[in-house]
Each structure stands twice: as C-alpha cells, then as structure tokens.
Amino acid sequence: xxxxxxxxxxxxxxxxxxxxxxxxxxxxxxxxxxxxxxxxxxxxxxxxxxxxxxxxxxxxxxxxxxxxxxxxxxxxxxxxxxxxxxxxxxxxxxxxxxxxxxxxxxxxxxxxxxxxxxxxxxxxxxxxxxxxxxxxxxxxxxxxxxxxxxxxxxxxxxxxxxxxxxxxxxxxxxxxxxxxxxxxxxxxxxxxxxxxxxxxxxx
Numbered sequence: 001x002x003x004x005x006x007x008x009x010x011x012x013x014x015x016x017x018x019x020x021x022x023x024x025x026x027x028x029x030x031x032x033x034x035x036x037x038x039x040x041x042x043x044x045x046x047x048x049x050x051x052x053x054x055x056x057x058x059x060x061x062x063x064x065x066x067x068x069x070x071x072x073x074x075x076x077x078x079x080x081x082x083x084x085x086x087x088x089x090x091x092x093x094x095x096x097x098x099x100x101x102x103x104x105x106x107x108x109x110x111x112x113x114x115x116x117x118x119x120x121x122x123x124x125x126x127x128x129x130x131x132x133x134x135x136x137x138x139x140x141x142x143x144x145x146x147x148x149x150x151x152x153x154x155x156x157x158x159x160x161x162x163x164x165x166x167x168x169x170x171x172x173x174x175x176x177x178x179x180x181x182x183x184x185x186x187x188x189x190x191x192x193x194x195x196x197x198x199x200x201x202x203x
Contacts, residue, residue: 002138004046005092006092007047007095008047008048008095008096009047009095009098010051010053010091010095010098011026011036011043011099011100012017012053012100022139024056024057028182035060035101035182037047039100039105043096046108046109047110049092051086054068054070055070058070061157067089069082069089072088073087074153079135080157080158083150084156087091091094094117094138095138095203096110096143097135099136102178104178106107106172109136113125113138115170117140117168122142123139123140123143123168124137124138124168124170125137125162126156126179127169127170128172128176133179134162135158136178146164146165
C-alpha cells in the first residue's frame, strides 16, 4: 500500500506560458490569493512533501515554503525536464506530478492514482474519460534511469515516454473539474476569479 508520507508532490510551474503572454501562471492572483498557493493547500494533505518546479521567479515561489527546483536542461524543454528534476531530488519512493495552473485538486487524487499501482506498475496516469492527462501522474523513483535515457535520446513528449515504462491509466471521468486549467487569458477570465474554494468541483 502506498501511503501519503511516501509520496512527494511535484508542482509543475516551469513553462514559458506562451498562451498567457508570458505571464507566470503559478503566480496569477486567484480567489484572494495566488494560484499555486491554492494548489499547495489542496495537495498538502495527500502527500508527505512538496516540491515546485520553476524556471522563473524562483524567489517568489520559494515564499510558499517548498523547495524550488530548476530544470536540469536548458531552454524550457517541457514537463519531462521537470519530472527529471523531481525524481532526482525527492526522498520518497513515489512522485505525484500536477500542474500549477489547475485550480482544483480533488482530495483523492494521490490515493486514486496510488490504487492503480498494482505490483510492478511504475507509473499511473489520470484519464479524464476522453484522453490521458499526462501531467497528472504518480511515478516510482525507479523510472529515473529510463527517463534519463529517454531524454538523452532526445525524447521530450510525455506520452511517448510512458510506453517505455510499466504504466496504467486511472479513470477520473467522474471528476472533470480536476482538469480545468488556466492556459489562456480567456481561461483566466472564465475561471480565474471565481470562488472555486467554496466547493471543490464547482467550476
């Protein structure tokens, strides 16, 4: 059984945010606070430790009291680079990854992914009922050598890396609110200042 204290959360905030005009999404004002602060608040009870993957504004992210990691690769090379940093620095057996721009974290995200990790499974990936949500994953630390090899070979696509590992998808079709994230100014206008904190799942 995978317990919360054996899981480290890695919140991914390392992208360029091109569709947001370069604004650092994790630091956007949201619901009276800051977006990544909301994510931290919701994921904290589910895990034993939290890391933040960020390539800009590290001092601002550090104010949330979590270690801040920069990608070991240059030039914003995508979530796999963040995964690599997290796997290299975590001290638990399991790493839970999730983005900084998803205002809702369902209270059983980690537990449901963990339940999918039967013996021999190295990675569990959320599936929203229509498609994989590959930044919402739970992965075992043993995938690190395979990830290092894939990156050395030039791989940068998460969904092309998964088949190299023993992985499974986990059904979250009953929780679509988990995957409502802020990618564009329109998303921010629609979701951004709504009082989502009243009830997880209300978007």
